[in-house]
Amino acid sequence: MHKELENTHKELENTHKELDSIRWEGNVRRVEPYVPGEQPKKPGIIKLNTNECPYPPAPGVREKLSQMDADQFRLYPDTSAGALAEALCEYYHISQDQLFIGVGSDDVLAMAFLTFFNSEKPIYFPDITYSFYDVWAQLYRIPYETKTLTGDFKIRKEDYLEENGGIIIPNPNAPTGILEELEVLEEIIGANPGSVVIIDEAYVDFGGRSCLELIGKYDNLLVVQTFSKSRSMAGMRIGFAMGNPKLISYLNDAKFSFNSYTMNMPSIVLGAEAVKDTAYFQETVGKIIATRERVKMELKKLGFSFPDSKGNFIFASHEKVAAKEIFAALKEKGIFVRFWDRQRIDNHLRITVGTEEEMDIMLAHLKEIVEA
Numbered sequence: 001m002h003k004e005l006e007n008t009h010k011e012l013e014n015t016h017k018e019l020d021s022i023r024w025e026g027n028v029r030r031v032e033p034y035v036p037g038e039q040p041k042k043p044g045i046i047k048l049n050t051n052e053c054p055y056p057p058a059p060g061v062r063e064k065l066s067q068m069d070a071d072q073f074r075l076y077p078d079t080s081a082g083a084l085a086e087a088l089c090e091y092y093h094i095s096q097d098q099l100f101i102g103v104g105s106d107d108v109l110a111m112a113f114l115t116f117f118n119s120e121k122p123i124y125f126p127d128i129t130y131s132f133y134d135v136w137a138q139l140y141r142i143p144y145e146t147k148t149l150t151g152d153f154k155i156r157k158e159d160y161l162e163e164n165g166g167i168i169i170p171n172p173n174a175p176t177g178i179l180e181e182l183e184v185l186e187e188i189i190g191a192n193p194g195s196v197v198i199i200d201e202a203y204v205d206f207g208g209r210s211c212l213e214l215i216g217k218y219d220n221l222l223v224v225q226t227f228s229k230s231r232s233m234a235g236m237r238i239g240f241a242m243g244n245p246k247l248i249s250y251l252n253d254a255k256f257s258f259n260s261y262t263m264n265m266p267s268i269v270l271g272a273e274a275v276k277d278t279a280y281f282q283e284t285v286g287k288i289i290a291t292r293e294r295v296k297m298e299l300k301k302l303g304f305s306f307p308d309s310k311g312n313f314i315f316a317s318h319e320k321v322a323a324k325e326i327f328a329a330l331k332e333k334g335i336f337v338r339f340w341d342r343q344r345i346d347n348h349l350r351i352t353v354g355t356e357e358e359m360d361i362m363l364a365h366l367k368e369i370v371e372a
């Protein structure tokens with residue numbers, strides 16, 4: 001009898017524990033997180049899955065790094081990221097009050113969502129786009145509505161002219177690589193004076209025309225860029241936004257209410273170095289564009305089709321072989337590309353443009369796979 005009572009007591013205790021956990025779980029801010037591309041550590045692999053740059057950062061970056069004094073790490077970094085801000089302002093011909101810097105453009109975008117998308121009305125973005133947007137919307141409880149791209153993955157301007165709580169459009173779009181005309185984006189920005197329009201220009205340096213030229217004209221426009229692609233600095237985590245001083249000041253208010261020392265000292269110093277070397281930047285971007293255009297021709301010969309990408313990646317699907325199959329076969333050979341098992345895009349692969357040699361190896365394997 002005593003044993004039975006003891007067991008009943010234990011069971012009750014367990015039930016209470018479960019109930020308690022359920023109770024606190026009711027207060028958890030739950031979110032289905034963004035899934036970043038794999039960062040495999042195996043040597044010898046060809047990594048074409050996260051749109052990194054295959055070339056090293058500007059030579060000045062390495063030099064500055066070798067001179068870096070670790071003693072400086074005792075101190076908190078400059079909250080204004082002064083050296084980096086100066087270099088960016090000089091390069092883009094803007095003033096410091098038009099610039100916001102963050103830990104990669106993911107950080108800048110997360111801060112911009114928090115700051116500007118604070119309405120009961122839904123924010124708008126394309127249904128096929130950077131898959132972090134809906135994650136931030138869910139995290140912050142921002143109502144959102146995705147706008148269906150056309151069959152050939154283009155945005156429909158009219159979709160963005162209805163009343164909304166904000167708009168975010170990447171240009172070029174990811175993962176399609178499609179570039180939208182500046183005039184179309186200007187119409188959307190101009191038609192929405194009541195909400196902030198964010199243009200995510202992570203890939204604009206590979207052949208796009210930036211909306212930066214419009215920030216003086218529209219106070220609701222925020223242009224976001226990154227060092228992760230065209231400037232070969234994904235590992236340093238540097239992103240920035242450019243816009244009207246009022247927008248930037250609101251962004252800073254949110255950022256300084258969250259974490260003031262976001263940019264670490266090496267990123268500030270080395271980022272500035274990367275911006276200063278304009279010739280190297282142009283050379284790197286030029287090489288990637290040339291490789292991209294060559295790979296497009298080769299892919300076509302192998303029976304692939306794709307939108308005309310203006311990014312550092314190609315969104316390709318094959319006429320006969322399923323993307324999932326090609327993805328697995330390439331991985332087997334140590335070549336990582338990106339595949340999403342998601343409606344409308346589950347027969348496409350996003351292939352980052354690597355070096356000429358990397359592309360040759362990939363193309364040779366693709367030939368084998370599709371002709372097998």
Ligand code: PMP
Binds near residue numbers: 104105107225227228
């Ligand atoms: N925007 C788009 C469209 C992207 O593809 C990426 C890269 N994943 C980012 C923003 C974020 O890049 P980062 O945080 O490295 O600047």
